[in-house]
Structure formats: structure tokens, C-alpha cells
Amino acid sequence: MTAASLPRAAAPVRLMNLKRLLRTVLPALSLILILLAIAWLNPRAISYFGFNLMLNLAIPIALATLAQMFVITINELDLSIGTFVGFVGCVTATWLREEPLLGIAVLAGGIAVYAGLGALIHLRNLPSIVVTLGMSFVWQGLAILTLPKPGGKAPDWLLTMMGLKPPFVPFPIIAAVLIAVVVHFGLMRSSYGAVLRGAGGNGQAIGRAGWSLLKTKIIMFGLAGVFGVLSGMALIGITTSADANIGNGYTLLSIAGVILGGGEFVGGRVSPIGAVIGALTLALAASPLLTFMHIPPDWQVGANGIILIVVLAARALLGRRGA
Amino acid sequence: MDRVKKLLATPWIWSFVGALLVWVAAIVFTRGYGAGGMLTAGLSLAVFMVIVGIGQMFVITLGPGNVDLSLPANIGLASAVAMKVMGGNDSMIAVGLVAALASGIAIGVANYGLIRLLRIPPIIATLSSSFIILSIDISYGRGLQIKPPPGFASFTNIQIFGLPILAILGVIFALICGIVLQRMIYGRSVLAIGQNMRAARLAGIPVERVRLITYALSGALGGVDGALLAGYFRGASVDIGNEYLLSSIAVVVIGGTSVAGGKANVPGIWGASLFLVLLLTMLNTFGVSAGVRLLLTGLIIVGVITAAGGQQVTR
Numbered sequence A: 001m002t003a004a005s006l007p008r009a010a011a012p013v014r015l016m017n018l019k020r021l022l023r024t025v026l027p028a029l030s031l032i033l034i035l036l037a038i039a040w041l042n043p044r045a046i047s048y049f050g051f052n053l054m055l056n057l058a059i060p061i062a063l064a065t066l067a068q069m070f071v072i073t074i075n076e077l078d079l080s081i082g083t084f085v086g087f088v089g090c091v092t093a094t095w096l097r098e099e100p101l102l103g104i105a106v107l108a109g110g111i112a113v114y115a116g117l118g119a120l121i122h123l124r125n126l127p128s129i130v131v132t133l134g135m136s137f138v139w140q141g142l143a144i145l146t147l148p149k150p151g152g153k154a155p156d157w158l159l160t161m162m163g164l165k166p167p168f169v170p171f172p173i174i175a176a177v178l179i180a181v182v183v184h185f186g187l188m189r190s191s192y193g194a195v196l197r198g199a200g201g202n203g204q205a206i207g208r209a210g211w212s213l214l215k216t217k218i219i220m221f222g223l224a225g226v227f228g229v230l231s232g233m234a235l236i237g238i239t240t241s242a243d244a245n246i247g248n249g250y251t252l253l254s255i256a257g258v259i260l261g262g263g264e265f266v267g268g269r270v271s272p273i274g275a276v277i278g279a280l281t282l283a284l285a286a287s288p289l290l291t292f293m294h295i296p297p298d299w300q301v302g303a304n305g306i307i308l309i310v311v312l313a314a315r316a317l318l319g320r321r322g323a
Numbered sequence B: 001m002d003r004v005k006k007l008l009a010t011p012w013i014w015s016f017v018g019a020l021l022v023w024v025a026a027i028v029f030t031r032g033y034g035a036g037g038m039l040t041a042g043l044s045l046a047v048f049m050v051i052v053g054i055g056q057m058f059v060i061t062l063g064p065g066n067v068d069l070s071l072p073a074n075i076g077l078a079s080a081v082a083m084k085v086m087g088g089n090d091s092m093i094a095v096g097l098v099a100a101l102a103s104g105i106a107i108g109v110a111n112y113g114l115i116r117l118l119r120i121p122p123i124i125a126t127l128s129s130s131f132i133i134l135s136i137d138i139s140y141g142r143g144l145q146i147k148p149p150p151g152f153a154s155f156t157n158i159q160i161f162g163l164p165i166l167a168i169l170g171v172i173f174a175l176i177c178g179i180v181l182q183r184m185i186y187g188r189s190v191l192a193i194g195q196n197m198r199a200a201r202l203a204g205i206p207v208e209r210v211r212l213i214t215y216a217l218s219g220a221l222g223g224v225d226g227a228l229l230a231g232y233f234r235g236a237s238v239d240i241g242n243e244y245l246l247s248s249i250a251v252v253v254i255g256g257t258s259v260a261g262g263k264a265n266v267p268g269i270w271g272a273s274l275f276l277v278l279l280l281t282m283l284n285t286f287g288v289s290a291g292v293r294l295l296l297t298g299l300i301i302v303g304v305i306t307a308a309g310g311q312q313v314t315r
Helices: A005-041 A048-054 A058-073 A081-093 A100-123 A128-146 A156-162 A171-189 A191-201 A203-208 A213-239 A250-260 A272-286 A288-292 A297-317 B002-009 B013-030 B035-061 B071-086 B090-117 B122-141 B150-155 B165-183 B185-195 B197-202 B207-232 B244-254 B266-285 B290-308
Strands: none
Touching: A005 A272, A005 A297, A048 A171, A058 A081, A058 A171, A058 A191, A058 A213, A058 A250, A058 A272, A081 A100, A081 A128, A081 A213, A081 A250, A100 A128, A100 A213, A128 B244, A128 B290, A156 A213, A171 A191, A171 A272, A191 A203, A191 A213, A203 A213, A250 A272, A250 A297, A250 B122, A272 A297, A297 B122, B013 B035, B013 B266, B035 B071, B035 B165, B035 B185, B035 B207, B035 B244, B035 B266, B071 B090, B071 B122, B071 B207, B071 B244, B090 B122, B090 B150, B090 B207, B150 B207, B165 B185, B165 B266, B185 B197, B185 B207, B197 B207, B244 B266, B244 B290, B266 B290
């Protein structure tokens, strides 16, 4: 390439970088847009109390989304996270309160089952969609057996924790930032995190380089279990009592959150910060915004779908050709 | 002997064996009481799973990531459309069926539009569209329980020598789909795309047209299923299709179709549907609680898929 042709080539490169930048900040941009919409429709919502109210359920959704993200990182999909969150909720509202040791053991067992699933899927080369589909029935069954009727009560320490009112910044925002930063540094900035993501990007190469693929699957599914447990506990800390079906919607919400946050189904391309932002967007879009906009209840679910489509369409328009 | 060995090597035989075992277990428990009735009811209920299962199978065969999550909402809307158009009037049955079919095809085409034009991954595209369909259904159906015309309701319950007419039609339909899949250009194109989309495109297969047809077909089958379900259960409702989200995917995979795409199996869908339906029947006759029933269903699905093993990695 001659020196003369360089400036001419620079313009498309700059445009490409701009597009890439836009793509990266798109999740945050859509969150800001939704916040602006809320501020415009109801300025009083943008306050300490308003955020506390609107983002209350965002913590469990964000945790479930991260659980899903770990699984998506290694090119798998978890269709059981929602019922697992429900099961954890039922255990939290019953055993964890009455017999903490038994409760902790059961939850640890749940995480162990998750890690075991990772091993099973890898060793038998099974489609994760089906295995987790089957597991979704298992968790739901266990949840119903644990808590046949809605009820139970969250342990007091959990209620206190989820009800924290720190000065200036509402608790949900602090929690979301904290969770996002911790996972970001663990998965995106640590050297083993790169191996874990590499297992999704090119498993064969990671295997040839001497890393155990079995171990990466066990770790990622195990982490999904850990975050599923955290999500279920956070959920019960907010709702105070449980119901066997309480987490069912989380399966699809968590997948949508990961994709909204800029993650992709294959290739280990995920973004923890994006996933948390995606979950916040979904949590905000889920109800408060729609109530402020006076959308009839019939159309609230539909409006959710439209928001998803609009955000993803915007991402497609910014083009993957450049990246 | 060779023939037996060959039969045992076919991937779909195990789902039928499983269905048979479950049925025998149920009969042994009831000491033969209601064996025929169980089979008749099982066949009828399995048909609804087979119809959506075949639609889902074609979509999944297109390759990794392709799946239709809008089927439950589609079934719900189509059931309402069919019942409203029929309006309890026997002379409008055909029109109602066509309306349900049209509603399903429209949904399928819309799904493809989202996937192709907006480049949204199919899982999320069909998920978002299912939210919208659900809203349309809620505001269109307005919670009314519309009864099917008497002629349509009795048609869905006709039995010939103890065999439900829907099951007979379902077997014929599955046969046609098997021929379409293995012997016709469309079916072979779907398989080729699932094996390697790039190679299929380079080989001159109209990839995008085939994908459009496949999503429309899945939508159409969802629509027909909704109308039939409303006839069989005597009324449309928003959540009539809910259980088919998971079961449509489950029958495809248990039936021996590869989730990685490019390998499909129609007989297996029938086997897997019978297996799942009879499994639920068996657990019901055992009188177990809902929790245990779900737990065992899940464990059996995981057990079956583990025993059947995954496919070898080819790429």
C-alpha cells in the first residue's frame, strides 16, 4: 500500500470503528432511551424511590441472565434456568428459613447437579437444549414437592439484605453494577476467563492447547447453577414468599437479556455488562414503562415483544458486515 | 436375523419401544382394565403433538439456531380465529379451518421476515413474535369461550374400530411428510441446508425460499393444530397451546432428529409423541402427585436422551 492511498482507506475504517462502537454501546443506549421515555412520561419516577420500585425485580432477572450467559458462552442453551430459579425460591422460603443447614445442603446439591449436567452433556455429546428441557420438568416437579401451595417465608437476613436502603444510590443499581463488574473481570479480564470463552469460540483449539474441555463445561454449568441460586434467593428476598411457578418466565427472559446485551448464541461472544444492561432494560420495559404509557393491559406483552424486535433490528442495521 | 438387527439400528424404533413399555406398565398396574381406552385417548392426544412436532422438525432440520418458539401462541390464536369464524355453525367449518391455516401461515411468514429482514436470531425472533401474537389473541379472543360447531366437535372425536379418525389422518399426514422430506426437492433442500447452508447455497438451492416455506409450513401446522384442538377440547382458549412449547421440541429430539440440523426423522415423531402421552397417562393411572409426575417425566426424558446418546461430531 502506498502512502498516497492511506488517507483514502482511513475513512471507511473510521466509519467501521464508529459502527462497532455504536454496536457496543447499543445495549446501554436502549436502556437510556427507555429511561428517557419514563422520565418524559412521568418525571417523578426518576427518583430514589422510583428507581427502587421500578428496578426491584431487576436483580433476580440480571442474575438469571448471567447464569444463562455462562451457558451460552460455551455454545449451549439452558431451558431449565427459570424452573431452577423457582425451585431455589421454594427451598429458600421453606428449608433455608426453618433448617438453614439442610437448606444450604439442598442448594449446594442443586449447583452440583448443574455442574454434573455440564459433564454429562460433554461426555455423552448430548444436545443441551433437550437435557435442560428435561431438567426443567425435574426442577418444576421438585419445586411443587417442596412447596405444594404458594407460601413460605424468606429468611429474615435475606429480607433485610434485599430491603437495604443505602444513601443516595438505590440498592438495585448498586447491586447491578457490582454484579456486572465482578463477572466482567472474572470472565473478560482473567486469563482463565479467556480460556472459558475460547471453549465457545473454538473448542478444538482450546482442547489442542491442552486445556480440559470437560472442565470448562463443568465450570460454566456450575457457575450457571451458582447464579441461578443467587437469582432465586434474591427473588424471594423481594417477594418474601414463594410459589412453584414463580421463576417460569425467567428462562425466556434470560435468553432475551443475553441477546439484548450484545451476546451471540455461538462463538463465545458474550458481554457480562451488556447482559446486566439487557436484563435491566427488560425489567424496565416489562411493566412500569408500559403502565406510564397507558398501553392497555392486553397489549403489554405485545409491547415487550415489539421493544425486543426494535432493539435487535437496530443492532442489525448497525451491521455485522463491519465487525 | 439381519432384518431384526437392521430394525434395531434404526433410531426411531426406540421411541416406539418406549411407548409400548410405558403402555404395558400402565396396563399391568390396572390389571388390563382400560387398556384399549388408554390407547385410543393416547392416540388422539398424540396427534396434536405429531402435527406441531413435524412443523418443528422441519424448522429444526434447517440447522443450528433454527427453532419456532411461537407455536404455542400461534395455536392459541388459531384456535380463537377458527372458532370465531365458524361461529358454532356447521356450514362454516371449512372456512374456519382455512382461516386458522391462513393465520398460521401469516405468523410463519412474519417470523421469517423478522429473521431475514431484521437479521434477528430465530429463537429471539419467534419468541418476540409470540409475545405479540399473545397480545393479539388476548384482545381478539377477549376471553370468550367460543364453542365449536357440533359437527366439527363430533368429527374430531369420531372413531373407526376404536381408532380415532384424527390418528388415522395423522398417520397419513406423517407418511406424506416422510415422502416430502426424503423424496421431494423441498425436503432434500431442507436437509441440505441443515447440513451446510453455504454448500447448499453454492449448489444452487434457493436457500432463502426454502427457509421461508419452512417457517410458513411450521406456522400453518400450528394453525391447523389450534383449530383441531379447539374442536377436540370443545372451545378455544389463549393457553390451549402452552404445553406444546416444550413438547414440540422434545418429540423432535427424542424421535431421533438431530438438533444440529440436517438429519430428520418423521416416524420418530409419532413414536416420541405416543411415548410422552402414554407416559403421562401411565403416571396418572399410578395416581402420583403433580410434582412426582413432572419429576419423573423430566428424569425419563434426560434418561432416554442419555441412553440414546448424542450424534458423533462430523465437523
